[in-house]
Amino acid sequence: MKKLDILLDNKILSLIIIVICLASFLKPWLLINGILIGSLYSLGSIGLSLIYGNLKFANMAHGDFMTLSSYIALTLMMFLFPNSENSTSVGPFTFKYELLMVMPLAVIIIGFMAVILDKLIFKKLRKLNATSAAIALCSLGLAVSIRGLIQFIWGTDSARFPRESKLFWDLPFRIKIPPDMFFCSVVAVIIAIIFYLVLFKTTLGKAIRATSDNPDLARITGINTDRIILYIWFIGGILAATAGILISVQQALITPVMGWKILIPLFAAVIVGGIGNPIGALIGGILIGITGELATGWINPSYKPAVYFFVLLIVLLLRPNGILGNKGRQF
Amino acid sequence: MNMKKILILVTSALFVLSACSSGGAKIGTLLDETGDLGAYGPPIQNGVDLAVGLINDAGGDVTVIHADSGTSPNIATEAAGKLIEIDKVNGIVGSLSSGVTMAVAEAKTIPAGTVIISPASTSPAISVLDDNDTVFRTTVSDAAQGVVLARLAIEKGYTNCSTLYVNNPYGKGLSDIFSTTFESLGGSCGAQVPHEQEQPSYKSEIDKAIGNEPDVIVAMSYPKSAAVYLRELIEGGYSGDFMFVDGTKNQDMFDELGVAQFEGMHGTAPGAADSDAKSTFSSLYEAKYGELPSNPFIGEGFDGAILLSLAMAKAAADGHGNTIDGNSLRFVANAPGEKVGPGDMKKALDLLSDGKDIDYVGVAGDQEIDANGDVSNTIEIWSIDGGKITSSGRFESP
Numbered sequence: 050m051k052k053l054d055i056l057l058d059n060k061i062l063s064l065i066i067i068v069i070c071l072a073s074f075l076k077p078w079l080l081i082n083g084i085l086i087g088s089l090y091s092l093g094s095i096g097l098s099l100i101y102g103n104l105k106f107a108n109m110a111h112g113d114f115m116t117l118s119s120y121i122a123l124t125l126m127m128f129l130f131p132n133s134e135n136s137t138s139v140g141p142f143t144f145k146y147e148l149l150m151v152m153p154l155a156v157i158i159i160g161f162m163a164v165i166l167d168k169l170i171f172k173k174l175r176k177l178n179a180t181s182a183a184i185a186l187c188s189l190g191l192a193v194s195i196r197g198l199i200q201f202i203w204g205t206d207s208a209r210f211p212r213e214s215k216l217f218w219d220l221p222f223r224i225k226i227p228p229d230m231f232f233c234s235v236v237a238v239i240i241a242i243i244f245y246l247v248l249f250k251t252t253l254g255k256a257i258r259a260t261s262d263n264p265d266l267a268r269i270t271g272i273n274t275d276r277i278i279l280y281i282w283f284i285g286g287i288l289a290a291t292a293g294i295l296i297s298v299q300q301a302l303i304t305p306v307m308g309w310k311i312l313i314p315l316f317a318a319v320i321v322g323g324i325g326n327p328i329g330a331l332i333g334g335i336l337i338g339i340t341g342e343l344a345t346g347w348i349n350p351s352y353k354p355a356v357y358f359f360v361l362l363i364v365l366l367l368r369p370n371g372i373l374g375n376k377g378r379q380f
Numbered sequence: 381m382n383m384k385k386i387l388i389l390v391t392s393a394l395f396v397l398s399a400c401s402s403g404g405a406k407i408g409t410l411l412d413e414t415g416d417l418g419a420y421g422p423p424i425q426n427g428v429d430l431a432v433g434l435i436n437d438a439g440g441d442v443t444v445i446h447a448d449s450g451t452s453p454n455i456a457t458e459a460a461g462k463l464i465e466i467d468k469v470n471g472i473v474g475s476l477s478s479g480v481t482m483a484v485a486e487a488k489t490i491p492a493g494t495v496i497i498s499p500a501s502t503s504p505a506i507s508v509l510d511d512n513d514t515v516f517r518t519t520v521s522d523a524a525q526g527v528v529l530a531r532l533a534i535e536k537g538y539t540n541c542s543t544l545y546v547n548n549p550y551g552k553g554l555s556d557i558f559s560t561t562f563e564s565l566g567g568s569c570g571a572q573v574p575h576e577q578e579q580p581s582y583k584s585e586i587d588k589a590i591g592n593e594p595d596v597i598v599a600m601s602y603p604k605s606a607a608v609y610l611r612e613l614i615e616g617g618y619s620g621d622f623m624f625v626d627g628t629k630n631q632d633m634f635d636e637l638g639v640a641q642f643e644g645m646h647g648t649a650p651g652a653a654d655s656d657a658k659s660t661f662s663s664l665y666e667a668k669y670g671e672l673p674s675n676p677f678i679g680e681g682f683d684g685a686i687l688l689s690l691a692m693a694k695a696a697a698d699g700h701g702n703t704i705d706g707n708s709l710r711f712v713a714n715a716p717g718e719k720v721g722p723g724d725m726k727k728a729l730d731l732l733s734d735g736k737d738i739d740y741v742g743v744a745g746d747q748e749i750d751a752n753g754d755v756s757n758t759i760e761i762w763s764i765d766g767g768k769i770t771s772s773g774r775f776e777s778p
Contacts, residue, residue, distance in 0.1 A: 078587055079584055079587065082581075082583040082584045082587070083584075085581075085583070086580070086581050086583065086584075089580055089581070206632070207603075207604050207607065207636075209636060214611075214614070214615060214638065215615065216615055216616075216617060217615055217616045217617065219617060223587065225583075225616050225617070227581075227583075227612070227615065227616075230581070296580055299580060299581070300580045300581060300608050301607075301608070301611055302604065302607055302608055304578060304604055306578060307578065307580075310577075310578050310579070311580060342583070342584045345584040345585065345588065346584075346588075349547075349574055350573060350574060350575055350576075350584060350585045350588065351547040351574045351575060351576050353576070354576075
């Protein structure tokens, strides 16, 4: 965590941190809102960061993978457990036990879908030596197609998972915590730590990083780079699907544009945190959440994106690779 | 070779013929066949066709030319140019979205001096457009809804309110007018909170809205955003009431949130009381198209086409050809004069040719056009009664 010390040494950043602390002291409930909403961004950005960092392009279809996973989970739930509307919910949360059963299924479906899409589209682009901008644009086309498919199959109306309404936890200082959001935050932290360990402490992680740094060199040392790329897509798909389902549980709403709408804060979180680092994505998401929500205490809430992009600007000016970004990597 | 010449001659003859086919009046429509509002345009075109059919059956001579406005200022402006410069229409019914109507008016119809009547654009910004008295509408401005809503809030005994509104001209306009009126009537409006559409959570916006402990929160948004913040308000322990507007008048949304929690709460939306004009129109529409006019703004489109046709008849009676302006429109639309409804077109045309004054009473309201080109049609008050959105039967003007 030496990098964090370096950040604290900087005067401008210290000033921003002082402002954030002061604002949090004045309106602590906004700080908690920021951490909770920020952790939703973190949840989505961990997978995005993994693909961005290791396959070196901005996957615009990530948000629509998230949306698709929610619709698939919903369809599985309706099909396998038609009576789940009347069953009991899990502990203090609003979602039902059946969701925990269909979730792994939906998540794995999206994982395999990501792998198949790589074989059909992205592998061919890599063979043609397409630039990362061209690949990103291609993923944008994929995003629009997936959204069109979702609207074609499930319609443009909103839907939701079966749920049982629960009151928020009421704490002192006007702090209210929705149980589902708390669940999402905990999952975000666990996932970030697991993937940090996988990426930096295991041989698979070493192989992934080697493949992303220099594919040719990795191949010479005996790494099956094609297989590694498939692993990356599979994990990226799984992370997108988990985030998509949890976010739609949290907002009690599934709409065809939900993933697309959340994509901008996700990219901001990835870039602020440092592309390719799961812990960075976690910190980036929460930082963006906190600054956006704290700002609503004093300015028009619809300027939230402007506030966190301002933070993004400052962070990039001071650390061009993001808070936990690796200096040696170029994007 | 000869064949080719004949072909050219025939096509050019057809072209010339089509260009000067009718000496009668022409109405253009600029309605959305494609784009976000693509589903709304075609039934309104039917309403316009029905209106012109009635006028022609009564001895009029009016042609309709339909054009697509594509829910896009660019497409609509081009289409308006074609209607004005090539088809030489005498008036236009259109467009739906306020932004599109304003773009078309500023780029094409105001410079050309062509009268345009929108059946669906509700933004208060259209009232104050610098239009040389050429832009009109047959639907009521959102300004009216804000006023009626504020009066309703006072009547229900609320004293302290907050609004949560979608951050666009629709939401901001409604919230501004509502809160100004509410405060002038003695209430206090603690917070007006704008929000972005379709976010995963509105916790901080809600904290702002409930900060001064309001006894009512007015939801001025679209259903997909309101569904999220209404649920967060209820599960967050908010125990006050809600009020709603046309954007949040959505049965599906209430059903998903649990409609029992909203029982007895009120809202407003543009709407006209049941009248002879409305029932005559419904039966005529059903006879022609085999279905009831259930989509919104069909009656407004019908009224627009009738007003344009009658104004053209008035202009013709005065010897101005088919050239109409604000005065001829107000002459046929406003009191004084003999009242005529959708079923009285023969009578209306006869009275006009005799030089008498008429007062058209429309499907969507009385259609009395004021100095801004707005009509003061009514706002419907509705409530949630027995789990269903129910009209209270009350229709008020501001």
